[in-house]
Amino acid sequence: MKLLFLGDVVGRSGRDAVMARLPALRAALAPDLVVVNAENASHGFGLAPDMARGFLAAGADALTLGNHAWDRREIIPYLDQEPRLLRPINFPPGTPGRGATVLDLPGGRRALVVNAMGRLFMDPLDDPFRAVQAELARHRMGAGGTIHAALVDFHAEASSEKMAFGHSFDGKVSLVVGTHTHTPSADHQILPDGTAYMTDAGMCGDYDSVIGMQKGGAALRFWRKMPGERLAPAEGEATVCGVLVETDDATGLARRIEPLRVGGRLSQAMPAA
Numbered sequence: 001m002k003l004l005f006l007g008d009v010v011g012r013s014g015r016d017a018v019m020a021r022l023p024a025l026r027a028a029l030a031p032d033l034v035v036v037n038a039e040n041a042s043h044g045f046g047l048a049p050d051m052a053r054g055f056l057a058a059g060a061d062a063l064t065l066g067n068h069a070w071d072r073r074e075i076i077p078y079l080d081q082e083p084r085l086l087r088p089i090n091f092p093p094g095t096p097g098r099g100a101t102v103l104d105l106p107g108g109r110r111a112l113v114v115n116a117m118g119r120l121f122m123d124p125l126d127d128p129f130r131a132v133q134a135e136l137a138r139h140r141m142g143a144g145g146t147i148h149a150a151l152v153d154f155h156a157e158a159s160s161e162k163m164a165f166g167h168s169f170d171g172k173v174s175l176v177v178g179t180h181t182h183t184p185s186a187d188h189q190i191l192p193d194g195t196a197y198m199t200d201a202g203m204c205g206d207y208d209s210v211i212g213m214q215k216g217g218a219a220l221r222f223w224r225k226m227p228g229e230r231l232a233p234a235e236g237e238a239t240v241c242g243v244l245v246e247t248d249d250a251t252g253l254a255r256r257i258e259p260l261r262v263g264g265r266l267s268q269a270m271p272a273a
Contacts, residue, residue, distance in 0.1 A: 001109060001149050001249065004031035004260070005177050006242035007184070008066075009041045010205030010212030011233025015051060017240050017263060018204050022059040025262075029244060029273055033103065033111045037153055037179045039065040040203070044213060044233040046071025049078040052085055061103055062086065064115040066155035066180055067123060069097075088117035088155060090131040100135045102147060109148040112139055114173075118156025118165070118180075128154070129168055136172055141252035149174040149252050156180055159199050166197040174252050175245045177201050182211035184241045184259060184266070194253030202241030207265045209234035239264030244271040 004025065009018050018036060026034065036055055042048045046068045052075070055063055062084045069087040070076065079085055079097030089099020100114040114135055116128040132152060139146045150173040154165050162178040169176055171193030177200075178185070184202025191197050203212050210218035213231045221231075242260045247253060258271035 001033070001111070001247045002029065002031040003111075003149060003151055003175055003245045003247065004029060004034045004242060005151065005153070005175065005201055005245075006034070006036045006204055006240060007201030008037045008039060008179050008182055008203040008205070008212075010182065010203050011040070011044045011235070013233065013235050013238040014203065014205035014212070015041050015054075017238035019054055019058040021240050021262060026059045029271060031244065032105050032107075032109060033062075033113075033149065033151065034060050035062045035064060035113055035151055035153065036060045037066065037155070037201075038063045039068045039155070040212065042072050044231065047075055048072050049075055052078065052082065056084060061105070062101060062113045064113070064153040064155070064179070066115075066117055086113065086115040088115050088125065088128070089135060090116055090126040090128040092126055099131070102139075110146070112147045112150040114150070114152045116152060116154050118154065118158060118161045120156065120158040120161045122157050129165065132169065136169070141173070143250045145252070147252070148249065149247050151175045151177070154178050159185075162199050166191060166195065170195040171253065174247045174254055175243075175257075177243055184261065188243060188257045188259050190254045190257060194251065196245040196254035196257040198243050198257065198259070201243050202239075202261070204240045204242075205238050206234035206236040207239055208236050237264045239266045241266070
């Protein structure tokens with residue numbers, strides 16, 4: 001099975017790039033599952049329902065969020081209506097929406113998608129390690145199991161927490177991929193027990209920026225240390241960043257992992273079909 005994950009979509013530039021390129025990426029790479037982190041799609045902060053529907057129509061099978069999940073309040077009822085839209089699983093019980101979903105894919109396959117959020121330098125949510133462990137206990141991966149693959153989007157600030165999370169679930173899921181820092185890491189690898197891992201998939205946005213935001217206002221925040229410098233998404237050509245993983249049908253574990261970077265300023269990387 002092939003799993004394609006695209007990192008945080010930032011603003012109109014990233015949104016337009018993903019919607020324009022995703023149909024061609026599906027045709028070229030033939031992924032069985034496409035997951036997109038869309039938590040910064042609306043002006044850099046949150047996701048609007050019409051944008052969520054646009055990503056799904058363009059070819060995403062599931063959408064994940066993060067610390068900006070609630071920035072567009074109109075998304076809250078939509079979270080309960082759309083099972084393909086996830087917010088972090090470790091929000092407290094009773095929070096709207098869901099943190100995990102099982103998707104029925106072509107060919108009779110099923111895939112688990114989980115969204116979790118770190119706690120180091122982030123909001124103090126419930127423990128993401130135990131929340132994901134409890135979710136995985138409900139499934140069995142591989143031939144004859146309840147799912148054929150499992151993908152976890154770990155939305156976190158600290159690379160140490162992301163790495164600890166990846167190693168904690170090595171051999172238990174197909175892919176652990178980090179989001180949130182908006183910078184693609186060069187450590188894509190298959191961990192010793194077979195889980196594909198990448199500390200951060202990077203963003204889908206304009207890299208002539210400060211993590212997707214226009215440089216002027218973002219830089220002044222560091223110079224002046226004063227509130228009120230308004231952030232706005234950069235509007236130049238976006239690089240679509242992500243990762244492609246191919247799994248073993250018998251185990252659900254990874255056979256290969258390759259980064260994806262298409263368009264914009266970054267060096268280009270197109271996985272083999």
